[in-house]
Amino acid sequence: xxxxxxxxxxxxxxxxERIKNVAGRVARTHKDGNKVVVVLSAMSGETNxxxxxxxxxxxxxxxxxxxxxxxxxxxxxxxLLSLVLKEMGLKARSFAGHQxxxxxxxxFGSARIEHIGSExxxxxxxxxxxxxxxxxxxVDTDGNITTLGRGGSDTTAVALAAALNADLCEIYTDVEGVxxxxxxxxxxxxxxxxxxxxxxxxxxxxxxxxxxxxxxEFARKYNVPVMVRxxxxxxxxxxxxxxxxxxxxxxxxxxxxxxxxxxxxxLRVPDRPGIAARLFKPLTEAGIxxxxxxxxxxxxxxxxxxxxxxxxxFKRALKLVxxxxxxxxxxxxxxxxxxxxxxxxxxxxxxxxxxxxxxxDVMAAEGIxxxxxxxxxxxxxxxxxxxxxxxAVRVLHDAFELGKEEVNEER
Amino acid sequence: xxxxxxxxxxxxxxxxERIKNVAGRVARTHKDGNKVVVVLSAMSGETNxxxxxxxxxxxxxxxxxxxxxxxxxxxxxxxLLSLVLKEMGLKARSFAGHQxxxxxxxxFGSARIEHIGSExxxxxxxxxxxxxxxxxxxVDTDGNITTLGRGGSDTTAVALAAALNADLCEIYTDVEGVxxxxxxxxxxxxxxxxxxxxxxxxxxxxxxxxxxxxxxEFARKYNVPVMVRxxxxxxxxxxxxxxxxxxxxxxxxxxxxxxxxxxxxxLRVPDRPGIAARLFKPLTEAGIxxxxxxxxxxxxxxxxxxxxxxxxxFKRALKLVxxxxxxxxxxxxxxxxxxxxxxxxxxxxxxxxxxxxxxxDVMAAEGIxxxxxxxxxxxxxxxxxxxxxxxAVRVLHDAFELGKEEVNEER
Numbered sequence: 105x106x107x108x109x110x111x112x113x114x115x116x117x118x119x120x121e122r123i124k125n126v127a128g129r130v131a132r133t134h135k136d137g138n139k140v141v142v143v144l145s146a147m148s149g150e151t152n153x154x155x156x157x158x159x160x161x162x163x164x165x166x167x168x169x170x171x172x173x174x175x176x177x178x179x180x181x182x183x184l185l186s187l188v189l190k191e192m193g194l195k196a197r198s199f200a201g202h203q204x205x206x207x208x209x210x211x212f213g214s215a216r217i218e219h220i221g222s223e224x225x226x227x228x229x230x231x232x233x234x235x236x237x238x239x240x241x242x243v244d245t246d247g248n249i250t251t252l253g254r255g256g257s258d259t260t261a262v263a264l265a266a267a268l269n270a271d272l273c274e275i276y277t278d279v280e281g282v283x284x285x286x287x288x289x290x291x292x293x294x295x296x297x298x299x300x301x302x303x304x305x306x307x308x309x310x311x312x313x314x315x316x317x318x319x320x321e322f323a324r325k326y327n328v329p330v331m332v333r334x335x336x337x338x339x340x341x342x343x344x345x346x347x348x349x350x351x352x353x354x355x356x357x358x359x360x361x362x363x364x365x366x367x368x369x370x371l372r373v374p375d376r377p378g379i380a381a382r383l384f385k386p387l388t389e390a391g392i393x394x395x396x397x398x399x400x401x402x403x404x405x406x407x408x409x410x411x412x413x414x415x416x417x418f419k420r421a422l423k424l425v426x427x428x429x430x431x432x433x434x435x436x437x438x439x440x441x442x443x444x445x446x447x448x449x450x451x452x453x454x455x456x457x458x459x460x461x462x463x464x465d466v467m468a469a470e471g472i473x474x475x476x477x478x479x480x481x482x483x484x485x486x487x488x489x490x491x492x493x494x495x496a497v498r499v500l501h502d503a504f505e506l507g508k509e510e511v512n513e514e515r
Numbered sequence: 516x517x518x519x520x521x522x523x524x525x526x527x528x529x530x531x532e533r534i535k536n537v538a539g540r541v542a543r544t545h546k547d548g549n550k551v552v553v554v555l556s557a558m559s560g561e562t563n564x565x566x567x568x569x570x571x572x573x574x575x576x577x578x579x580x581x582x583x584x585x586x587x588x589x590x591x592x593x594x595l596l597s598l599v600l601k602e603m604g605l606k607a608r609s610f611a612g613h614q615x616x617x618x619x620x621x622x623f624g625s626a627r628i629e630h631i632g633s634e635x636x637x638x639x640x641x642x643x644x645x646x647x648x649x650x651x652x653x654v655d656t657d658g659n660i661t662t663l664g665r666g667g668s669d670t671t672a673v674a675l676a677a678a679l680n681a682d683l684c685e686i687y688t689d690v691e692g693v694x695x696x697x698x699x700x701x702x703x704x705x706x707x708x709x710x711x712x713x714x715x716x717x718x719x720x721x722x723x724x725x726x727x728x729x730x731x732e733f734a735r736k737y738n739v740p741v742m743v744r745x746x747x748x749x750x751x752x753x754x755x756x757x758x759x760x761x762x763x764x765x766x767x768x769x770x771x772x773x774x775x776x777x778x779x780x781x782l783r784v785p786d787r788p789g790i791a792a793r794l795f796k797p798l799t800e801a802g803i804x805x806x807x808x809x810x811x812x813x814x815x816x817x818x819x820x821x822x823x824x825x826x827x828x829f830k831r832a833l834k835l836v837x838x839x840x841x842x843x844x845x846x847x848x849x850x851x852x853x854x855x856x857x858x859x860x861x862x863x864x865x866x867x868x869x870x871x872x873x874x875x876d877v878m879a880a881e882g883i884x885x886x887x888x889x890x891x892x893x894x895x896x897x898x899x900x901x902x903x904x905x906x907a908v909r910v911l912h913d914a915f916e917l918g919k920e921e922v923n924e925e926r
Binding site for chain 2: 120123124154157158160161162163165168169170172173175176177179180182183184185186187188190191196197198200202203247248249
C-alpha cells in the first residue's frame with residue numbers, strides 16, 4: 105500500500121471550514137488505498153498573533169520560551185483536523201513534535217532535524233489510522249520544544265517522508281505548481297510537470313518562493329519525490345524529483361528574477377592578498393549576507409570589486425564598506441539599489457554550450473545593459489537596471505521557447 | 516529557603532500587561548528569599564476560543580484530540596511570563612505538563628494526577644531559577660496530552676506543592692479570600708483568616724466558588740497549606756489548612772447558599788426494599804447527579820422521597836422519575852424549581868450541641884418554612900423557598916455573630 109505524506113499550509117487550514125476541505129482531500133486519498141500522513145501549519149495569522157504577544161512581552165523574544173509559545177498554533181490545527189476526520193468516521197490521531205518524536209538540535213527558532221522516530225506513526229498507519237503531525241516543531245534531546253523557523257512545515261513534511269520511506273510527499277499550497285516564470289509578467293508562462301532538485305534549489309534561492317529551500321535540500325539528500333500543488337483545485341502540480349534523461353534535453357527550465365537586492369561597487373582597490381577578506385569581514389560580523397560577488401582582473405595593480413546584498417541591509421552595508429574602503433585605500437564606493445537580478449535555470453545547461461551567449465545576445469538586442477554576471481552549473485544570473493526586469497524576463501522566456509507546450513508533459 | 520507555589524488564574528494573565536503585573540509579584544516573592552514555582556491558567560477567553568473551534572469541528576468534541584487543542588492556552592501564558600521575567604534579568608523556565616512531567620490517567624478532559632516528577636523543577640530552583648508550569652494539563656504514560664477539566668489549574672498547583680513539599684501554595688484569584696458569606700447579600704460579611712480543609716470542602720460544594728473542590732481534597736490529603744488571595748491587591752487572604760484548636764472554638768464559620776438546584780418529590784411510594792434503587796438508577800444512567808436525598812419514616816407501608824438535582828437537569832430528571840414512578844406504584848411526582856439551599860458550615864459543630872435547633876429557631880422566627888433538612892458532621896443545609904434566600908442568609912449570619920471581628924484574626 106503506497107504511503108503518501110501531505111502537507112497543508114496556513115491558508116489551507118485558516119478556519120474550521122477550510123480544515124473540513126482538507127479533511128475531504130485526506131479522506132479521498134485514504135479511500136483510494138493509500139496510507140496517509142498529514143503535516144499541518146498553524147492557521148494563517150495565528151503565528152503572527154503569537155509573535156505579537158511575544159514582542160509585547162520582551163524586546164528580543166528569542167530562544168526556548170519563544171518556541172514554547174509559537175509552536176502552539178500547529179497543535180490546534182492537528183487536533184481540529186483529527187476531530188473532523190473522526191466525525192467523518194475515520195480513524196485519526198494527532199502527533200505533536202515531541203510525540204512523533206521529531207528530534208532536533210537545540211537551536212531554538214531555527215532548529216535542524218536530527219532524527220525522526222517512525223514507530224508511533226507506523227503503528228497508527230498499520231491500524232488503518234491517519235497520522236496528523238504538527239509541522240514546524242520538534243523536540244531536543246532534553247525535551248525542550250523547538251521550532252524549525254518560518255516555513256519549516258515543508259521541511260517537516262519532506263523529512264517525515266524520508267524517515268517513513270514514503271512514496272510521495274505532496275505540498276499543498278496556494279499556487280498550482282512551479283512555473284517557467286512569473287505568470288504576472290509572461291501570460292504564456294507554463295506550469296512545469298517536472299523539475300529537478302537542483303533546478304528547484306536555484307529557483308527557490310532566486311526568488312520563486314514555492315518551497316522552502318531547506319526542504320528541497322532535504323528532499324534531494326534523501327531522494328524524496330515532492331509534488332507541489334494547489335489545495336484549492338484538483339489540477340496536477342509540479343513534481344520535484346531526481347534529474348532524469350528527459351530533463352537533460354530541456355536546456356532552460358525557467359526564468360526567474362529578484363528585485364530585493366542592491367549593488368555595491370568598491371572602485372580601484374589596491375590588488376593585494378587579503379583585501380577581499382578585510383572588506384567582507386565587517387559585513388559578516390554585522391550579520392549581513394552577501395549574494396553575488398564579482399571581481400575583475402586588475403589594471404595597474406588595482407581592481408574593482410562589486411557585490412550585492414539584500415535591499416533591507418543596503419544602507420547598513422554601504423556605511424560599513426565606506427569605513428573599510430578608506431582603510432584599504434580604495435578610491436571610491438558606489439551604491440545602487442535600483443537593480444534586479446534576472447536568471448535562467450536549467451539542468452540541460454550542463455551538456456549544452458552556447459546558452460550564456462544566447463542569453464547575452466537576446467538582452468543586447470533589446471538594449472539592456474548587463475551590469476554583473478554570475479554563473480553556476482545550471483544557472484546564469486545577470487544584474488540589470490531594475491526598469492528592464494519585466495522586459496528581460498519576457499524576451500528570455502520567448503527566446504528559450506518556454507511558452508511552448510513541453511514535449512514530455514505528463515498528465 | 517522556603518518554597519512557595521503561586522497559581523494565577525485566567526483573569527490575572529489576560530493580556531501581556533497583566534502578565535507583567537504577575538511577573539512583578541513573582542519577582543518580589545523570589546527577591547524576598549523564596550524558591551518560587553508558578554502555575555498559570557490560559558488567558559481568560561482563550562480556552563473558550565479554542566472550545567469554539569472544537570465545537571465547529573465536531574458535534575461531540577471530546578477525548579484525546581480535544582485535550583490536544585485546549586491545552587495550548589496555558590503553553591502560551593507560561594512562555595510569555597518566562598519571557599517577561601527574563602527581560603527583568605531573572606532566570607526562568609517554562610514547563611509544559613509533559614516536561615515536568617505531570618503524569619495522569621488517560622481520562623481525557625477530566626484526567627486525574629497520578630504522579631509528579633519533581634526532579635526537573637528542583638534542578639531549576641536549585642540553580643536560582645523560577646519554574647513556570649502550565650496548569651490544567653498533564654500527560655499519560657503513553658505520552659498523550661491530557662487535561663484535568665475546567666478549573667484544573669488549582670489542582671495542578673496544590674498537587675505540585677505536595678510533590679515539591681512546598682511550604683505554602685498561594686492561589687491568586689479575583690476575590691480577596693473566603694468570606695463568612697456572600698458580601699453581596701450581607702454587607703458585614705467578613706473575610707476569614709483561616710478555614711479548615713473540611714469547611715472549605717463543604718463551602719465549595721455548597722456554592723462558594725473560590726477553589727476547585729478537587730484541589731481542596733488534594734490539599735487535605737497531603738496537608739498542603741493553601742492561601743487564597745487577590746492578584747490585584749496586597750491584602751492578606753484566607754489560609755485553608757488543617758483544623759486546629761482555635762478553629763474548634765468557632766462553631767459556625769460561614770453561611771452559604773445555592774440557587775442552582777431544583778426539588779423533586781415522589782409521594783406515597785410503597786415502602787419496599789429496592790424501591791430507592793429503582794428510582795435513582797435511570798437518573799444515574801442518564802448522567803444526572805442527585806444532591807440531597809430525604810426519606811421520611813413510612814405511614815401505612817408508604818413513604819415520601821424527596822431529592823434535589825441541578826436546575827439545568829430538572830426537566831430531564833422529572834420526566835425520567837415520572838416514568839419510573841408509575842412502575843413502582845407511587846401516587847404522585849411533584850417538582851419544584853423555585854428552591855434554594857441555605858447552609859451553615861463550621862468545624863466547631865463537632866463539639867457543640869444545639870447548633871441545628873438554633874438554626875431552625877432563627878428561621879422559624881422569620882416565618883421561613885423549611886422544606887428539607889440534610890446534615891453532615893460540620894454543616895447543616897435547609898431547603899427553603901427561593902424567595903427567602905437572602906433573608907435566611909442574613910438572619911443566620913447575624914445569629915451566629917459572623918459579622919463580628921474574629922478573636923484569633925491574624926494580621
